[in-house]
Amino acid sequence: MRYVYAFEEGNKDLKDLLGGKGANLAEMTNLGLPVPPGFTITTEACRAYLHDKRLPDGLDEQIDARLTALEERIGRRLGDAADPLLVSVRSGAKFSMPGMMETVLNVGLNDESVHGLAAQGGERFAWDSYRRLIQMFGATVCDVPAADFAAALDELKHRRGTRDDLGLDADDLRTLVGTYKKVFAEHTGRDFPQEPREQLRLAILAVFDSWNADRAVLYRRQERIPADLGTAVNVVAMVFGNLGPDSGTGVAFTRDPGTGAQGVYGDYLANAQGEDVVAGIRNTVPLQELERLDKTSYDELLRIMARLEEHYRDLCDIEFTVERGKLWMLQTRVGKRTAAAAFTIAAQLVDEGVIDLDEAVRRVSGAQLGQLMFPRFDLSGAREELTRAVGASPGAAVGAAVFDARRAIELAERGEAVILVRRETNPDDLGGMIAAQGILTSRGGKTSHAAVVARGMGKTCVCGADDLEVGTDSFTVNGRRIAEGDTISIDGTTGRVYAGQVPVEPSSVVRYFEGTFEGDDPLVTAVDRLMRHADSRRRLRIRANADTGGDAARARRFGAEGIGLCRTEHMFLGDRRELVEKLILAEGLPEREAALAALLPLQRADFVELFRAMDDLPVTVRLIDPPLHEFLPSLTDLAVRVAVAGERGEDAGRERQLLAAVQRMHEQNPMLGLRGVRLGLVVPGLFAMQVRAIAEAAVEVTRAGGTARPEIMVPLVGAVQELETVRAEAERILADVIGDSGVAVAIGTMIEVPRAALTAGQLAEAAEFFSFGTNDLTQMAWGFSRDDVEGAFFWRYLELGIFGISPFESLDADGVGRLVRIASEEGRAARPGLKIGVCGEHGGDPDSVHFFHQVGLDYVSCSPFRVPIARLEAGRAAI
Template sequence: MTYVYAFEEGNKDLKDLLGGKGANLAEMTNLGLPVPPGFTITTEACRAYLHDKRFPDGLADEIEARLIALEERIGRRLGDAADPLLVSVRSGAKFSMPGMMETVLNVGLNDESVEGLAAHGGARFAWDSYRRLIQMFGATVCEVPAGYFGDALDKAKHQKGTRNDLDLDADDLRALVGVYKKIFEEHTGRRFPQDPREQLNLAIRAVFDSWNADRAALYRRQERIPADLGTAVNVVAMVFGNLGPDSGTGVAFTRDPGTGAQGVYGDYLANAQGEDVVAGIRNTVPLQDLESIDKASYDQLLGIMATLEDHYRDLCDIEFTIERGKLWMLQTRVGKRTAAAAFTIAAQLVDEGVIDLDEAIRRVSGAQLGQLMFPRFDLSGTHRELTRAVGASPGAAVGTVVFDAARAIELAGQGESVILVRRETNPDDLGGMIAAQGILTSRGGKTSHAAVVARGMGKTCVCGADELEIERGAFTVRGTRVAEGDTISIDGTTGRVYLGEVPVEPSSVVRYFEGAPVSEDPLVRAVDRLMRHADSRRSLRVRSNADTGADAARARRFGAEGIGLCRTEHMFLGDRRELVEKLILAEGQPAREAALAALLPLQRADFVELFRAMDGLPVTVRLIDPPLHEFLPSLTDLAVRVAVAGERGEDVGREKELLTAVQRMHEQNPMLGLRGVRLGLVVPGLFAMQVRAIAEAAVEVARAGGSARPEIMVPLVGAVQELETVRAEAEKILTEVIGDSGVRVVIGTMIEVPRAALTAGQIAEAAEFFSFGTNDLTQMGWGFSRDDVEGAFFWRYLELGIFGISPFESLDRDGVGRLVRIASEEGRAARPGLKLGVCGEHGGDPDSVHFFHEVGLDYVSCSPFRVPIARLEAGRAAVART
């Protein structure tokens, strides 16, 4: 097996083997672009190393051979005292994970070679490079807390009377290297390694190990990246942007990653290395300024940007360095972008003839569409603007100010909305960034760590607010002090920061879905165009879960093609709870009939409202399916009330009767007890009342000129005999009520008990449709409550990788999905043409929608807000590449 490849031996299609960075470095090399020479150690080597905790056999020899070839090509040797070759060691997984894994620059420097580097590049440059190596190597390879190096640098600048590291001269940096060495030795118990080969091997091991670092694992869970891929390692000859004012480093985008607008976008920082830009430790200048700084390099860069966008047929994210007037390309990838940019760019590329509409909807996602539906600030009133900076990731975020990631996680766990405020973020802040509603930094630009990670997660972010003076527990801006716990509002589109809470209003995309005409807004036009194409391509219909006429009407405006789940138990809450309580606890037929008679007109009116809102579209009504405890008083609370009232000498006759009844019907686990079809069979007349209400409402709507298409769904069926019993009673009522009205009512069942899925062939004999209740099917299939997913054991399972994502959020294809597939196949075998749908929360989950398309379901149903997301994903599933 070959573990190491020169750049010339790879290409962009080898991301599984070479990682994204290595594959794209190879592609740029083969395109003839100016890429520093180097080689890539494969993901296979990483996986073998992580499994055995050592380099696989042959890897060390391959690295040595490739390094010798690199030295011969460049004409310098690693760590040579007179004219050293230095290399960078960078991670590069298949999927971009910005800042989550390790990088070490300037590998090969030691006490001798720093003098040789100084002879060729100048003393200040050489000692600056050496202090960077010790800092990065110490923190990355040897786990020296990075803050110690940062504090030493800040102290050196303070002693110099400056806030800019560029003001430190060669003597200052030489002294700083000495301080760094002492820090390294104090924390590791050894001197900083002087052997360049040892530095290289340890750096490679550190990059491999970083694949399993906590922040990398957290990022993978957030982005649903498989945990078993491993990372490649890229060893690249160093080129230097910190050689003086004629050198520098930057990041460029071929289009604006925030809006999708065409033009020149990016950041440039003179006399700097790449981590200075990403970390945001100094504020950059716009990329356009490079034209006046170094026009030849700027013109060459624009040409390369056009070449790469044409080659990749997409927005490209490019990292580059200029070394004394010579341009070098360090990385390219298909760039991360905001949701707005994703839709806008996809539509632009269709207009330019670069891609077709099928490819356009492959390049956007339901998750991105969901981000576009979030509200934005309503600035019609008076609001105090604190500052304005770089709008790095769009959105409107309001929350209390916190200054560290741990505090953000703590308060968010208590249900509070927070804004994480930092000078600059680093990969260790990831947990806090995930927990926060938005991120505000005083340093950095659109290509800083905060900006790149926030865009990838769809988080609101404002960067480079350099007016902020951040101190411990507060920041000051324009004379106003804002402390932890105060509320601010940040606008990631405009970069504005406001004191206090700014109200929000619906986004332009929501207004479009609500029926507003397509405006001249490029984003709305792009969404409209891609949604129309997705609708034209999808075979999976999309319905909505709705329990009221208002919800049904909104769902229809959002494009719902019917109601897939009306939960009738939701209609019995509030002031109707007492009527249901009387029905359940009634001991004689007269009391029961009185309660049913009171409920019937209320239910009929509910259904009339729904049928009118969905005129001409199917409405699936699930007969009542509550765990009984949702409608009965708490046994414990009731017992306490009786005891306390008795001690006071109060009349407790009614309470005692109620307590006796509740004790009689009490269940240890109500979620697995008397609910669904069981309740309908045990409480005479309950289902019959609901069926009558449905039929009478449908007839009323039909006779008024409307079109009602009711579908009665019997819940929690586990045996065909249950369904047959309910169906026989229902059909008698339907025959009596419907008469010659022309209304047709179909009867089916909800497949939510594993036994129902495994006996679907039998159940299909009595059912005209199946609707999969994937919430309960997941709960019963896994054997844990969906109400307990926030518990400690559940999160431990996520940490251990047993779950990549909650099975209540995205369908467990291997287990629960197999039950769905079995029931679909056996149900249709028994009843050809059996209609199949899904009405659990998974109906609006993008990944799950693709699975339901593959299985061949007829429709999914989800909450009204997620209907557009499901429509888009159903279209994407239809055009997905196999």
């Protein structure tokens, strides 16, 4: 099998094989752009290595052959003492995983070739490159603690009285190389390897191994990237940005990744190698500064940026190096961007004739729309501004300052909101970055590790706050000390950092959906345009889960086309709970009828409010489905009260009566007990009262000039006989109440028991519609409670890769999804035209919406806040 490809042999469509970085290096090479020569080792080689725990047969020989060809082309040999070829070894998966896997620069240097490099570029440059190799190779390949190298560098800078590594001369760096070698030997028990081919082979293995590093696994889980793709390895001839002031390295974006605005955006660092920029260890200058330093390279870069954006038809993220006035392109990719930038750029490209509206809708997502709906800071009141820096990823984040990633995870698991504060982040901080509400760094810019990762995750991030002195448990700024636990607020749009908690207000996008936005905002315009197109393309209707008139009204403003789930048990909480308790525990007909008579007008008023809010739109009312323990006194509490009363000689007649009743109905597993249709059949009159209240409310609204379209949903049905019994009683009541009012009421069932899904053909004979309760269906199909997703076993399953994501968050298409498919097909076979929807929260999950579209459901229902997300994803699914 062929495992190695020269850049000239690939193209941008081979990402599965060559990874994103390798495919795009090949594409730029074929476009004739200035790319250093090199070759890519495929993802197939990585997968074979990870599976067999060794390199696949033939790979070593293919690497040697390709390396020899590279040496012949450049005219230098790897490790040559007089004129050495150096290479970089860089990861490159199909999907961008910034900073999660390994890179080693300057491979090929040793104690001899460093002198040859010095003859070509100067002593300082050569020893700087050598110390970088030992540092990166040691940390990446041999697990030497990176902090030990950093400590040695900091100690040397302190002795020389400089804060910047540029303040170190050649002798200093030669000394540092010696120190680094000692650090390497102390931790590995061997000298730093001098054989260049050994360096190369070990670096390649380290990149392969980094695919399964903890931080890479965590990142893939966060971004839902499949675990079995593997990474390619790119071996590239080194070009050097650390040759002096006429050299440097940078990152550029063809548009602002934060806002989508057109212009020149990026960072540049003179006399540096690429890792210095993304690691944020030195503060960069704006890309425009390159025009003053090297106008020829700057102009060429702008021409290449324009060409790449035209070629990829999207925002491009570009890494480049200037080597003594010569521009080299090291990488390009379709750039990560904030949610705001995604919508803005998509609309811009439509206006520019680059893409059509279908493609524009494809390029945004429901998850991004959800980010735009988060609140922003209300700055109308008093506040203490600590500093202003680079707004790297928009949003308003408030939390306690923490200075260690592990501490951030620990506090977040307790339910505390935290802001992770670091001098600069590195890939090992990923867990803390995920746990935090936002990230604040004192170093780095819009292309630093913190910025790139935060944008990809939709996290608020402020970078480059260089007046912050960040320590291990506090930071100081302008004489003000902020310690761990002190609340701070960061604004990722403006880059402002505030002491204390700044209040928040609804975002402009939420106000747009609410119909209260005023003014001219390009983002709102873009959202409106793309939402309208998504609505015009989608087949799925979108309903909301709502139990009150207020929720229903908000859902309608957000674009809901009806209510897919009204949970009537929520109407019985609070003051009404006692009435339900009396009804359930009633020992005779008079008690039961009294409780029902008290509940009927309350229920009728509830439904009148809902029908008015959703005038002329369908409202699916689920008959009461309470886990009984939520409506009855605690068995343990009652037993204790009876026992204590007995010891005191007090009358406990009422408590004894309650205790006996609760004992009769006590359930070992409340979630599988006396719920749903079972409760309606066991407690006479309960469902009948609700059906009457629904019918009377619909008639009242209709006679007042409105239009009520109620749908009655019977919950937790497992056998058609249950549904037939409830339906027969409901039809008698409906006939009695509706009369000639013209109100039509549909009766259907909720599919939430696996048996219901498997006998859907029978159920369809008695049901006019199905609605999948995917929360309970998931719970019963898997055999664990929704509460278990917070438990220890569930997180272990995530760690082991058994679950990539909670099946309560995104539908288990293979298992639960198969039940949905079976029930839909068999239900419609029995009753053509059967209306089918989903009312679990999966109805607002983007991936699940796409599945429901494919299965052919009629609608999804979700919480009001997620209605716009479902609308957008339904449009994307159709496109």
